[in-house]
Amino acid sequence: MKFLFRIGSLLLHIVALVLVGISFWPVATWYFNHRPILGVDFYNTVTFVRFLKENLEILPRGYLYFWFAGSPIDTVQVLSWFYPMAFVAKFYPLIETVKFFALAGFGGLLFFLYLTAYRLSRNHLLSALITAMVAMSANMYGSLTWGGSLPYFLNQLYFPLMLWLMASYLASGNSRWYWAGVLVLGLAYLGHLANAGAFVFPAAAAPLFFGMRARRVKIGQRIGEVIVLFLGGYLLAYRVTQGFLSGLIVHFLEGKILNPYGLGATVGKIGISKEGISVSGDQTLITVERSHFAVLFSDTNKLLFWLIAVAVGALVLGFLLDRHKKRIFSILPWVILAGYSVVHVLANAYGFPILPQAWYRAFWHFPISLGVAIAASAGYLHSAFTSRSKFGGQIAFSIITLAAIGGLIMLQSGGVAQNTISLLEQKSSPASAHPEAINLVRNQAELDELKSKLIPTWLDITNKNYRLYTSDAQVNVWWNALFDLPLVRGYLDPPVGTGFQGNHFLLDQAIAGDGLVTNFKYSESAARQMALYYIDWYGVRYAEGGHLSKSPNKGPSSYLTDLLVQTEDVEIPGAYLLYETKSGKPEVREDVGQFLKYYKFTDQIVSPILSGSNAPVVVCMCDWAAYESLTKILSLHNLNSRFLVTLFADKNIDDFTRDELRQFDGLILSNYRYKQKNRVFTLLTDYVEAGGKLFIDTGGETPEGQSNNIPELLPFRSTERRGLGKEWDLTPTAADIFSGIDLTALAPPVFSEAEWKFSYPTSDVKSDAKILLRQKGKPILISTKFGQGIVLWSGMNLAYHVQYYTNQVESQLYINLLKQMLSLSERPPVLGSAQFKNARQVNFSPEGTTRGILFKEEFFDNWQVKIDGRRVKAYAAGPSFPGFIYVPSTQAGQVSFTYNGNSRDYMIWFMSSLMIIILLDLSFFHGVLIGVHISHLAQKSQKWMGKWWEKEEE
Known part of the structure; x- marks a missing residue:
C-alpha cells in the first residue's frame, strides 16, 4: 500500500510540476523570443561567458585582458554563474545559452519553491498553485527584463532552495539538511554577495532560530547553528567575503549598521532628534523613492493576496481546533520572513538603507516569502484538523485541494499570464547595446x-x-x-x-x-x-x-x-x-x-602593447601620490614610453640590490621609505659613484626632510622643514635649468591656505655643490657631482606642487631637472613577433636589440616572465596602477609572459574547495568520508590539550 501511495504521490508531483511549467511557459517564450533582447546588462554576461568559453580556467589564474589593460578575473565579484554558462556555450550557441540559463535558473527557483511549499503544506496542488502564482508575478523578473543582471537573477534560486533545506531540517532533525544549507549559503555568496546576504542568509537564520522542531533545542544551540552557518558560508566564499567583516566594522563605526555591503544610497537624509525623525533632501526624489513601496503589491500576483487572506482565516480556525496550541508557532519563521520582505522594501523606500538592492531587483523575494507563509498556514490547518481526527485531516486536505484546483483554473482561464506579460512589457528595458x-x-x-x-x-x-x-x-x-x-x-x-x-x-x-x-x-x-x-x-x-x-x-x-x-x-x-x-x-x-x-x-x-624599448629607465622609489605626480608632469610634455620609461617602486629601498640598481639610468626618491638608513645610503652611494643619476626630494614626509644626521651622499649635514612664506622670493643661479622658465608664473607656495613646507639645509652646503635655486635665501634646489654620477636634491616637494596646481611652468622646470640627469630624445619602439597564445600566456620575440621589453598589461601578482626559459625579474611601469610590465633585458630571444595567480588566491581556492568537499560529505554521507576523520582529529587534539593543561597545573 505504501508503494502505491508513493507512486501516486510521484504522479501528483509530476502533474503539479507540469501545471507550473504550463503557467511559466508563456513568460519564458515571451522572454526568449522577445525582440529586442531584454535586460540592460545582458551583453555584459555574454562578454564574460564568451571570454571564459575560450579561456576556461579552474585554478585561480585567469586573466581578463580586454578591459583597462587587464586584471585577474578573480577580481570580478560576480563570477561563479559565468562558469557553467561558459561550459555549456562550448557546445551550444552563445546567445541561446545565456537566455536558456536565465530561464533554466528561474525554473530551478520554481522547482525548489514547489518543494518548499509541499514540505510545509503536504499538498501537491496547493504547492503548484503557489509556485504558479509566483511565476506570474512581474516582481520576480526585474533583474532579468530590466536590469539584465543575470548573475543576480540566477542567484535568486538559492532563496527557495535554502527555504526547502531549512524546512526539511526542522521537520526531520537530520543534520544533513543543515550542512547542505551551509553549502548552499557559501555557493550563494559566491553567486552574488548582496543577494545572498540580504535574503539567502535570513532564509536560513529565521527557521534555525525561530523554527519549531520535533525535539526541543536550547537557544544556545540555535545561536550556535546560525553562527556556524554564517562562518561556513563565509569561509567557503572567502574569495568574495574576505572584505565583509572589515567592511562591517567600518560601516558600523560610520553609523551604517544595517548596510554592511556599502551598497546603495538614499536620496533623503534621516535625522533623529528629540522632536522625532526628520527627512531632508530633494522632496521630488524622496517621493519617487517612497512610491517604490507600492510596487511590492502592484506587481505581485493578486491571487496571492486573496490566498493570504484565506490563510489568516485558516490560522484562526486551526488554532481554535488544534489540540496542541503551541503548534501555531510552527509558522512563525515563515511569517517573519514574509514580514521581513515587506519591512526591507519599506525601510529602503523611506530612507533607511537596510541591505539595499537596486530598485529593479528589490521586490522578487516578496512573492516567494508570501507563498511560503501561505503553504505553512495550510500545513498548520491540516495538522490542526488531524489533531481532532484522521477524518478531519482528510477534510482539511480536500478543502485545500479544491481551493487549489479553483485557483489553478483561475490562473489558466483569467488571462493572468497575458496580464503579467503586459506588465513586464511596460517595466522592461532593452539590452543597452548601441547600435x-x-x-x-x-x-x-x-x-x-x-x-x-x-x-x-x-x-x-x-x-x-x-x-x-x-x-x-x-x-x-x-x-x-x-x-x-x-x-x-x-x-x-x-x-x-x-x-x-x-x-x-x-x-x-x-x-x-x-x-x-x-x-x-x-x-x-x-x-x-x-x-x-x-x-x-x-x-x-x-x-x-x-x-x-x-x-x-x-x-x-x-x-x-x-x-x-x-x-x-x-x-x-x-x-x-x-x-x-x-x-x-x-x-x-x-x-x-x-x-x-x-x-x-x-x-x-602609437606604440604597441608588446614591444622592445631602448628608452632610458628611471625608478621612482615613492608612494603612489608622488608617482602619479611624476607621470602627470611627464604627460604634460608627452615624455611617453619612446622617451622615458618610468618604474614605480612602492617598497623599501632596502629591497633593491646593487646589481638591480645598475640596470637603471636614474632614481627618483620622493616620499620614500627604508628600514636601515646606513645600508640604504651605502647602496645609493655605490650606485651614484658608479655613474648613476639620483634625484632626491625631501620636501615631503621623508626622514631626511628634517634631520641632523644627513648622509654624505647629500651636500649638507642637517635640514629643517617648515614654511617660507606664502609668496615666492626666488633667487635662481643656473641659467640652463631656468631657460624658458618664467619664475613669476609659478603657483603660490600655499597648501590649503597654509604655507607650503620646504626642506632646506641648516648647515653649510659643500663647496663643490651648485645651489640652483633659493627661496628667501634658503637653498631649495642643489646639484652636485658624486663619483661618476649626479645627485639632484630638492626641498620643494616639486612634483606634488605641480600636481596640486597643474602649473605648466613648474612642470617644465621639473623636466629641465630631469634633462640634467638623462638624455630624453625619442627612441622608437622595437617591434617584433607577439603571440597571444591565450588570455594569460603571451610570447614576444623582438626584431632588434633592446634594453628592455614593455608589456602594457597591468602587473598584478603573479606575472611570471622568462627569457628563453630562464626566469627574470619584471617591474611596474608607466602611468597606470599597479603598472604595466617592464623587463630589463639586452638579450636576444623569446620573452614569455605567463599569469599564474598569486599564492593567496590559491590558498583561498584550496580552502573553498576543501569546504565544499567537507560539506558535501556531511550533507550526503553523514561525514563518513571526511567528517569522521576531522571529528576524530578534533577529539585527539582536545585530549592532548587536556593532558598538556594538567602538566601545566602541576
Whole structure:
C-alpha cells in the first residue's frame, strides 16, 4: 500500500510540476523570443561567458585582458554563474545559452519553491498553485527584463532552495539538511554577495532560530547553528567575503549598521532628534523613492493576496481546533520572513538603507516569502484538523485541494499570464547595446552575421597588440562579446580603488572631447601633449565615438584631428523606437539606421602593447601620490614610453640590490621609505659613484626632510622643514635649468591656505655643490657631482606642487631637472613577433636589440616572465596602477609572459574547495568520508590539550 501511495504521490508531483511549467511557459517564450533582447546588462554576461568559453580556467589564474589593460578575473565579484554558462556555450550557441540559463535558473527557483511549499503544506496542488502564482508575478523578473543582471537573477534560486533545506531540517532533525544549507549559503555568496546576504542568509537564520522542531533545542544551540552557518558560508566564499567583516566594522563605526555591503544610497537624509525623525533632501526624489513601496503589491500576483487572506482565516480556525496550541508557532519563521520582505522594501523606500538592492531587483523575494507563509498556514490547518481526527485531516486536505484546483483554473482561464506579460512589457528595458541592431538579433547566428557590418574594413579586430578607445558604455558592453581587440576602458570599473584611477580620468579627458580645455582650463597644447602621452602608453591605435547615442560619448579631441589617418561612419540598419512612432508604442524599425564612428591614429604616435624599448629607465622609489605626480608632469610634455620609461617602486629601498640598481639610468626618491638608513645610503652611494643619476626630494614626509644626521651622499649635514612664506622670493643661479622658465608664473607656495613646507639645509652646503635655486635665501634646489654620477636634491616637494596646481611652468622646470640627469630624445619602439597564445600566456620575440621589453598589461601578482626559459625579474611601469610590465633585458630571444595567480588566491581556492568537499560529505554521507576523520582529529587534539593543561597545573 505504501508503494502505491508513493507512486501516486510521484504522479501528483509530476502533474503539479507540469501545471507550473504550463503557467511559466508563456513568460519564458515571451522572454526568449522577445525582440529586442531584454535586460540592460545582458551583453555584459555574454562578454564574460564568451571570454571564459575560450579561456576556461579552474585554478585561480585567469586573466581578463580586454578591459583597462587587464586584471585577474578573480577580481570580478560576480563570477561563479559565468562558469557553467561558459561550459555549456562550448557546445551550444552563445546567445541561446545565456537566455536558456536565465530561464533554466528561474525554473530551478520554481522547482525548489514547489518543494518548499509541499514540505510545509503536504499538498501537491496547493504547492503548484503557489509556485504558479509566483511565476506570474512581474516582481520576480526585474533583474532579468530590466536590469539584465543575470548573475543576480540566477542567484535568486538559492532563496527557495535554502527555504526547502531549512524546512526539511526542522521537520526531520537530520543534520544533513543543515550542512547542505551551509553549502548552499557559501555557493550563494559566491553567486552574488548582496543577494545572498540580504535574503539567502535570513532564509536560513529565521527557521534555525525561530523554527519549531520535533525535539526541543536550547537557544544556545540555535545561536550556535546560525553562527556556524554564517562562518561556513563565509569561509567557503572567502574569495568574495574576505572584505565583509572589515567592511562591517567600518560601516558600523560610520553609523551604517544595517548596510554592511556599502551598497546603495538614499536620496533623503534621516535625522533623529528629540522632536522625532526628520527627512531632508530633494522632496521630488524622496517621493519617487517612497512610491517604490507600492510596487511590492502592484506587481505581485493578486491571487496571492486573496490566498493570504484565506490563510489568516485558516490560522484562526486551526488554532481554535488544534489540540496542541503551541503548534501555531510552527509558522512563525515563515511569517517573519514574509514580514521581513515587506519591512526591507519599506525601510529602503523611506530612507533607511537596510541591505539595499537596486530598485529593479528589490521586490522578487516578496512573492516567494508570501507563498511560503501561505503553504505553512495550510500545513498548520491540516495538522490542526488531524489533531481532532484522521477524518478531519482528510477534510482539511480536500478543502485545500479544491481551493487549489479553483485557483489553478483561475490562473489558466483569467488571462493572468497575458496580464503579467503586459506588465513586464511596460517595466522592461532593452539590452543597452548601441547600435540597437545588436539588441534585435534573435540568435547567435544573426549576431555572427551582423559582426562584419559593425566595423570598417580597415579596422584589424584580430590584432591584440593595440587597443580601441571608446567612451560609450553602450559599445563597451558588447565589444568583447564579438571581437578580441582589447578596449582601453571597460563596462565595469577597474578593480583598483578610486585613489589609483587618476590616470584613467586624465586619459579619458585628454583623448576624447575637449574636457581638459573647456572644463579644467588646460591649454590646448598641454592637453594635446597629454593625449599623445596616453595614446602611446596605452597602445591606442583606434577610437570610436562622437555618434548619436542614448549614452554620452565623445570622439577624439579636436586637437588630435591632424593625427587621424582614417575616419569612417558605419551605418547599421535596425532600431527600436520607443516614442517616435505613429502608434505611440515602441516599434522595431528595420529601415532606420544607427551609426558608429571610427578613427585610426597614425602609427607615428602609437606604440604597441608588446614591444622592445631602448628608452632610458628611471625608478621612482615613492608612494603612489608622488608617482602619479611624476607621470602627470611627464604627460604634460608627452615624455611617453619612446622617451622615458618610468618604474614605480612602492617598497623599501632596502629591497633593491646593487646589481638591480645598475640596470637603471636614474632614481627618483620622493616620499620614500627604508628600514636601515646606513645600508640604504651605502647602496645609493655605490650606485651614484658608479655613474648613476639620483634625484632626491625631501620636501615631503621623508626622514631626511628634517634631520641632523644627513648622509654624505647629500651636500649638507642637517635640514629643517617648515614654511617660507606664502609668496615666492626666488633667487635662481643656473641659467640652463631656468631657460624658458618664467619664475613669476609659478603657483603660490600655499597648501590649503597654509604655507607650503620646504626642506632646506641648516648647515653649510659643500663647496663643490651648485645651489640652483633659493627661496628667501634658503637653498631649495642643489646639484652636485658624486663619483661618476649626479645627485639632484630638492626641498620643494616639486612634483606634488605641480600636481596640486597643474602649473605648466613648474612642470617644465621639473623636466629641465630631469634633462640634467638623462638624455630624453625619442627612441622608437622595437617591434617584433607577439603571440597571444591565450588570455594569460603571451610570447614576444623582438626584431632588434633592446634594453628592455614593455608589456602594457597591468602587473598584478603573479606575472611570471622568462627569457628563453630562464626566469627574470619584471617591474611596474608607466602611468597606470599597479603598472604595466617592464623587463630589463639586452638579450636576444623569446620573452614569455605567463599569469599564474598569486599564492593567496590559491590558498583561498584550496580552502573553498576543501569546504565544499567537507560539506558535501556531511550533507550526503553523514561525514563518513571526511567528517569522521576531522571529528576524530578534533577529539585527539582536545585530549592532548587536556593532558598538556594538567602538566601545566602541576
